[in-house]
Amino acid sequence: MGACRNADLRSQKEKGQSGLAAFTQYAIQGTDMSKSDSLELYEVFLRSRRGLDHKHVGSLHAEDPEQALEYARDVYTRRGEGVSIWVVRSNDICASQEDDSESFFDPSNDKPYRLATYYQLPDEVNNM
Amino acid sequence: MSEDLEAKFLRKIEGEEKIEPKDWMPDGYCKNLIRQISQHAHSEVIGMQPEGNWITRAPSLRRKAVLLAKVQDEGGHGLYLYSATETLGISRDEMIHALQTGEAKYASIFNYPAQTWADVGAIGWLVDGAAIVNQVSLQRTSYGPYARGMVRICKEESFHQRQGYELMLVLARGSDDQKALAQDALNRFYWPSLMMFGPHDAESAHTAKSMQWKIKRQSNDELRQKFIDQTAPQIDFLGLDHPDPECKWNEERGHYDNGEIDWDEFYDVINGNGHCNRQRIEHHVRAHREGEWVRAAMQTYEARKKKAKAA
Numbered sequence: 369m370g371a372c373r374n375a376d377l378r379s380q381k382e383k384g385q386s387g388l389a390a391f392t393q394y395a396i397q398g399t400d401m402s403k404s405d406s407l408e409l410y411e412v413f414l415r416s417r418r419g420l421d422h423k424h425v426g427s428l429h430a431e432d433p434e435q436a437l438e439y440a441r442d443v444y445t446r447r448g449e450g451v452s453i454w455v456v457r458s459n460d461i462c463a464s465q466e467d468d469s470e471s472f473f474d475p476s477n478d479k480p481y482r483l484a485t486y487y488q489l490p491d492e493v494n495n496m
Numbered sequence: 497m498s499e500d501l502e503a504k505f506l507r508k509i510e511g512e513e514k515i516e517p518k519d520w521m522p523d524g525y526c527k528n529l530i531r532q533i534s535q536h537a538h539s540e541v542i543g544m545q546p547e548g549n550w551i552t553r554a555p556s557l558r559r560k561a562v563l564l565a566k567v568q569d570e571g572g573h574g575l576y577l578y579s580a581t582e583t584l585g586i587s588r589d590e591m592i593h594a595l596q597t598g599e600a601k602y603a604s605i606f607n608y609p610a611q612t613w614a615d616v617g618a619i620g621w622l623v624d625g626a627a628i629v630n631q632v633s634l635q636r637t638s639y640g641p642y643a644r645g646m647v648r649i650c651k652e653e654s655f656h657q658r659q660g661y662e663l664m665l666v667l668a669r670g671s672d673d674q675k676a677l678a679q680d681a682l683n684r685f686y687w688p689s690l691m692m693f694g695p696h697d698a699e700s701a702h703t704a705k706s707m708q709w710k711i712k713r714q715s716n717d718e719l720r721q722k723f724i725d726q727t728a729p730q731i732d733f734l735g736l737d738h739p740d741p742e743c744k745w746n747e748e749r750g751h752y753d754n755g756e757i758d759w760d761e762f763y764d765v766i767n768g769n770g771h772c773n774r775q776r777i778e779h780h781v782r783a784h785r786e787g788e789w790v791r792a793a794m795q796t797y798e799a800r801k802k803k804a805k806a807a
Binding site for chain 1: 508513514516558561562565569625640643644652654655657658659661662665729730733
């Protein structure tokens with residue numbers, strides 16, 4: 369399967385397409401083949417220990433949120449990785465674009481004075 | 497049933513486990529948290545006023561940018577804390593209402609005016625310094641969202657104290673007038689900073705229960721002592737006079753001894769008679785009212801976008 373996919377990518381590249389375009393195309397084909405368009409994509413967040421934040425661990429397809437929770441339990445916590453799971457419809461996530469990150473995060477990049485290390489204090493009082 | 501739940505809750509507390517928003521918790525625990533976290537949030541937001549007053553009068557562009565960034569942080573910290581409080585089922589509107597009607601308190605220190613530029617230094621160094629001592633301890637509080645908020649805030653807050661001390665250092669090493677300005681700011685902000693930790697443990701209304709539930713991890717007096725101990729050498733290094741003539745190192749205790757706080761002043765300010773109590777709330781009410789059209793415009797725009805999408 370993996371080899372097949374690589375071969376597929378290579379052949380697309382040889383035809384002069386970019387890897388990304390080829391991959392996108394492959395992904396769309398994959399969706400068509402598996403006929404999973406009736407299942408929605410969910411993002412899975414795990415809290416590994418009480419007191420810690422939920423962290424994103426991956427995604428899965430499910431019929432509804434309850435089902436997604438059970439799948440997430442089966443797929444992502446087989447070894448006691450978590451004490452709490454959140455599932456969120458992928459479509460409900462509004463994300464910033466990495467391609468735009470330069471301009472998006474620009475307002476804070478030139479303000480080093482927001483960092484504690486910007487202030488040089490003499491050794492005697494430097495443990496502040 | 498309810499006994500089981502309470503026993504389970506106490507077992508978690510006992511075992512140093514965090515309580516999370518959807519866990520069962522006693523009513524008193526929830527109320528106590530709402531009171532403390534919202535009071536903390538209000539303090540961040542009201543705390544923007546005394547310093548915000550100096551942004552346009554900062555002596556250099558560098559100092560202005562730094563102060564702006566600091567005040568901006570305080571607003572952000574208010575947001576973290578309001579959000580943490582909201583996980584307990586109270587709305588932002590209810591909290592703002594409680595603040596504006598005086599039903600909820602905020603740190604009394606912000607009822608003192610920032611009269612000179614040196615006050616900006618003293619506030620960063622002493623007021624934020626005292627807040628950090630308290631907040632470092634609260635990183636271990638038993639309520640998960642509050643604890644995580646504290647971790648985030650402590651990470652950001654260290655620059656507040658350092659920029660304040662750096663400012664004081666420049667003044668203390670400056671002309672006689674500048675040094676006098678620094679001494680005056682220290683004199684006025686030292687005692688109110690000690691009061692920030694609240695009344696003595698024996699007189700503190702909420703301490704016992706809060707400690708049992710591990711909302712608070714160290715008592716008012718313990719935290720205050722920590723602050724006194726860390727501040728004394730810092731005053732010394734600036735070459736300024738200590739505002740408390742009784743502050744002496746006690747070899748036996750391994751701590752600095754200190755003179756008694758003027759508790760009449762403490763209660764007077766809490767009860768609304770500080771220099772700026774009325775002004776702070778009036779300003780908050782006015783700013784909130786003046787922002788009304790922005791909130792209304794956002795909602796109208798949102799409704800129009802939804803309508804356009806549906807059509």
